[in-house]
Amino acid sequence: MNETVKARTMETNEKTLIRTLKGETLSVPPIWLMRQAGRYLPEYRETRKQAGNFLELCYTPELAIEVTLQPIRRYDLDASIMFCDILVIPDALGQDVAFREGEGPVLEPIQNVQGLSVLNPDGVLDHLAPVFETIKGLRRELPADKTLIGFAGSPWTVAIYMVEGRGGTDGGKARSWAYKEPDTFSQLMDVLVAATTEYLIMQVDSGAEVLQLFDSWSGVLSEDQFRKWSIDPTRRIVDGVRAVHPDVPIIGFPRGGGLMAAEFIRETGVNGISMDANVPLEWARDTLQPLATLQGNLDNQLLVAGGAEMDMTVRRIVDTLGKGPFIFNLGHGIVPNTPPEHVARVVELVRGQS
Amino acid sequence: MNETVKARTMETNEKTLIRTLKGETLSVPPIWLMRQAGRYLPEYRETRKQAGNFLELCYTPELAIEVTLQPIRRYDLDASIMFCDILVIPDALGQDVAFREGEGPVLEPIQNVQGLSVLNPDGVLDHLAPVFETIKGLRRELPADKTLIGFAGSPWTVAIYMVEGRGGTDGGKARSWAYKEPDTFSQLMDVLVAATTEYLIMQVDSGAEVLQLFDSWSGVLSEDQFRKWSIDPTRRIVDGVRAVHPDVPIIGFPRGGGLMAAEFIRETGVNGISMDANVPLEWARDTLQPLATLQGNLDNQLLVAGGAEMDMTVRRIVDTLGKGPFIFNLGHGIVPNTPPEHVARVVELVRGQS
Numbered sequence: 183m184n185e186t187v188k189a190r191t192m193e194t195n196e197k198t199l200i201r202t203l204k205g206e207t208l209s210v211p212p213i214w215l216m217r218q219a220g221r222y223l224p225e226y227r228e229t230r231k232q233a234g235n236f237l238e239l240c241y242t243p244e245l246a247i248e249v250t251l252q253p254i255r256r257y258d259l260d261a262s263i264m265f266c267d268i269l270v271i272p273d274a275l276g277q278d279v280a281f282r283e284g285e286g287p288v289l290e291p292i293q294n295v296q297g298l299s300v301l302n303p304d305g306v307l308d309h310l311a312p313v314f315e316t317i318k319g320l321r322r323e324l325p326a327d328k329t330l331i332g333f334a335g336s337p338w339t340v341a342i343y344m345v346e347g348r349g350g351t352d353g354g355k356a357r358s359w360a361y362k363e364p365d366t367f368s369q370l371m372d373v374l375v376a377a378t379t380e381y382l383i384m385q386v387d388s389g390a391e392v393l394q395l396f397d398s399w400s401g402v403l404s405e406d407q408f409r410k411w412s413i414d415p416t417r418r419i420v421d422g423v424r425a426v427h428p429d430v431p432i433i434g435f436p437r438g439g440g441l442m443a444a445e446f447i448r449e450t451g452v453n454g455i456s457m458d459a460n461v462p463l464e465w466a467r468d469t470l471q472p473l474a475t476l477q478g479n480l481d482n483q484l485l486v487a488g489g490a491e492m493d494m495t496v497r498r499i500v501d502t503l504g505k506g507p508f509i510f511n512l513g514h515g516i517v518p519n520t521p522p523e524h525v526a527r528v529v530e531l532v533r534g535q536s
Numbered sequence: 537m538n539e540t541v542k543a544r545t546m547e548t549n550e551k552t553l554i555r556t557l558k559g560e561t562l563s564v565p566p567i568w569l570m571r572q573a574g575r576y577l578p579e580y581r582e583t584r585k586q587a588g589n590f591l592e593l594c595y596t597p598e599l600a601i602e603v604t605l606q607p608i609r610r611y612d613l614d615a616s617i618m619f620c621d622i623l624v625i626p627d628a629l630g631q632d633v634a635f636r637e638g639e640g641p642v643l644e645p646i647q648n649v650q651g652l653s654v655l656n657p658d659g660v661l662d663h664l665a666p667v668f669e670t671i672k673g674l675r676r677e678l679p680a681d682k683t684l685i686g687f688a689g690s691p692w693t694v695a696i697y698m699v700e701g702r703g704g705t706d707g708g709k710a711r712s713w714a715y716k717e718p719d720t721f722s723q724l725m726d727v728l729v730a731a732t733t734e735y736l737i738m739q740v741d742s743g744a745e746v747l748q749l750f751d752s753w754s755g756v757l758s759e760d761q762f763r764k765w766s767i768d769p770t771r772r773i774v775d776g777v778r779a780v781h782p783d784v785p786i787i788g789f790p791r792g793g794g795l796m797a798a799e800f801i802r803e804t805g806v807n808g809i810s811m812d813a814n815v816p817l818e819w820a821r822d823t824l825q826p827l828a829t830l831q832g833n834l835d836n837q838l839l840v841a842g843g844a845e846m847d848m849t850v851r852r853i854v855d856t857l858g859k860g861p862f863i864f865n866l867g868h869g870i871v872p873n874t875p876p877e878h879v880a881r882v883v884e885l886v887r888g889q890s
Contacts, residue, residue: 350704350705351704352868354836354837354871357835357837358837358840358841358873361835361837361838361840361841361845361846362840362841401755401814402814403813403814404813404814404833404835404838404867405813405814405815405816405817406849407835408814438755438792438794438814439814440794440795440814440815441794441795441815441816441819442816459757459758459759460755460756460757460758460759460762460792460793460794460796461759461794461795462759462795462796463759465795479758481711481715481758481761482708483708483711483715484715484758486712486715486716487712487715487716489716491715492715495760513758514706517708519712
């Protein structure tokens, strides 16, 4: 860190992640990792046993705080993302959501306008009260230099789970509904935009300092539909949150959005853009970095593999993107069979300590 | 069609699809649709009953020819793609491949170098002899103005099925293997490159006039790995086929490859590039069309929905891309619940007959 930047840090007293998201280029980029609290850590697996099911883990502040803090104890990360899941929104709306071991989430699918009647937007914030307790507890317990990130799923991605009943599909049923009956599909999206906006506002009220919106399945959308169901709902949420919290930095993650990323940034007004591993670095540097802070994009399977190729790739990502506003991260969440020591190695490399 | 082009057609006697793939801009773009022979047609479902399982349908020339011809009888399409499946290659190599109704293909996964011992490359062409019979029969039965397209899966996509045991994943096991042991993963890829090259050469020997390589899961690859496992094996196959058949036009389909498409075209030397629905039209026109003939990219769910939005989108695709070398197609294969009359409507629209 050079003297000018150091001086400014002391002056502003702002945390690295927030400074980067406000457009500052740091000599050492901040680092956090999607799903940094998770099954790859033995202490997570221990804590996990104390909750009956996965949603109970999300809704028990004591346990959610504990697993959120676990990676912070192990690694010199710049930020902590509250432990939760994007499917708490459909759960809070009254849809039946179950997490089955080794199978991922399964929802009772909603496939038409009649199905929307099961959704009750009124009780969402009450239902999610434990999440806000988790955030408050984390702000008390997190070291002062760590940024607390709140998050939600983007409406399109949450809608895919709600309509298909699961992830990992090509979103055919959701895309079909959106084309055949855009008006009734909009009703579902409006419910999600409203619920997600109030959820994120309350996260900031409770102490979240940065927000990330995960649009994990935006890559299945055609150009037009991406504008309609990924960009537009994101813009409405960003506007809604900023109406109450004008300064909170927001990161968008239109996974698989490829070429639409530049338009996504311009139209939604997000401060940062998270990139999956297939986004080419030089294109991102030249095209996206002038528009927003970049975040990404180490392949999560390269983190599993480790070794010289991982070292080289981490260095290349930092060398290529680190000359502008940049946050080191993965292209997608950490997978369960990741060796914990590989995470330590990546943190060292990004810090320039090896 | 203007007089010059018409004169040239009569002179060269070449079919529209081949002319377009050689770089000619036609006033009416040729059209064919991925999976145009399939479950959305009642006559396909009837013929399907005559085969015990799906692979038997692929390996019975009489039935494969019949289902290939069915869409040609119904619609004024420019090309016919032989009815087959990309998984005949692992099947021919000796891996256990099963197609279960409503579940998609299931393979006995190969997850390390030891697993490669089940593969026997020697018998591939003998095993695939029925496919070549299908092609020969189709050349006899197809109307003279229809182009016959042969195809194969790209090695990366076929490897994903072979390693994961199924599709629809993030390719984590294949990506992991490729990172941890690139040398042994290369052995699998080399087997696939060799088998696919000889398979495609024999398809052309048998009468295929154009080839398409489907890399349906290339979108899960990081930038580096895309170069290594999508571009490089494709280039080797293109070179191998061209060493024997220098003039056969080849279409690549790096689905989800996004920004890597331009490099894919330049490095592999394909004549055409098939684009999924999320590729933005104006970018494709400006960036890719100077390099190759474009093919695509109507959303297969918009073909299901039909109506004014489908009409408008078809017209916009043709208006935007039709001023250069272009083949109208979908972004991905036709899905089973597609109303057959919507296909007729799209053909009319592309032909400018409505």
